[in-house]
Amino acid sequence: MNLESSTQIEPATKILCIGASTYNTGTPQVISQALQETNLLNDWAIIWAVHDYFVIPKKENCINDIINYNFHEIKEHLIFVDENFNYLIQKGYLYILPDSYWVNAYPEKRIISRIIIDKNILMIEASNSEEIYQEEFDYVDNIENPNGIDNLPCIDKIMIQLADNHTGKIAGLLLAGLGKDGAKGMLAINRKGGKTAVQNPEECKHDRRNNTYSMPITAITEAKNEGRSHEIITLNIQKQANTNDIKTLTEWLEFIKNN
Secondary structure, X not given: OOHHHOOOOOEOOEEEEEEEOOOOOOHHHHHHHHHHHHOHHHOOEEEEEEOOOOOOOOOOOHHHHHHHHHOHHHHHHEEEOOOOEEEEOXXXXXXXXXXXXXXXXXXXXXXXXEEEEEOOEEEEEEEOOHHHHHHHHHHHXXXXXXXXXXXXXXXXXXXXXXXXXXXXEEEEEEOOXXXXXXXXXXXXXXXXXXXXXXXXXXXXXXXXXXXXOHHHHHHHHHHHHOOOOOEEEEOOOOOOOOOOOOEEHHHHHHHHHHO
């Protein structure tokens, strides 16, 4: 869905940023179901900052196929950030940021995104300018990402910019993934009083890469080093034994709605 088709423009005062990389099979569908069960999008906007989301060939319409398959139940709430444009962050929408596969498959666009304030309104700026591309490189260098610019979007950058620029309610959720991206961004949100949670590292497993828990583990460790903490949640619909202290995704979304 593009912005022009929206009948009501209402800037979001509550924003959740979800970061991930090599996530577990079925993760988008679990998120979609939890959003339906909690009606979170009635009052919130969501930014989807995920590496390796598309993994697409150069094939027409494949992007829409992937998005609609993963988020079929809430597809009318989706906005794919794929044009040179400043996207107003509105409540009721999930904004999907381009990943490195999309950028490499469509080099003529090479859209990179960042969070900005424009006339006191929070926006996602999407651009192929050299300035915004260099900014992405600088953030990636700071987190010592071994895959460099091949892992887009930079989760740390998006979360830090959200924490720095948004004056309303914010929250951060970091799911499975390899590397360190997201740890600094989650801390930035936590420091601003936002609710933060990571996926239970014990359940972070990818079909082709086995254990993919280093992103949530790094976030937990860096928060602990500052005397802070992130809640641990599970994406398993049925809780495992001895995990009563771990919320399901639906329970955590209800928690951030009400607190």
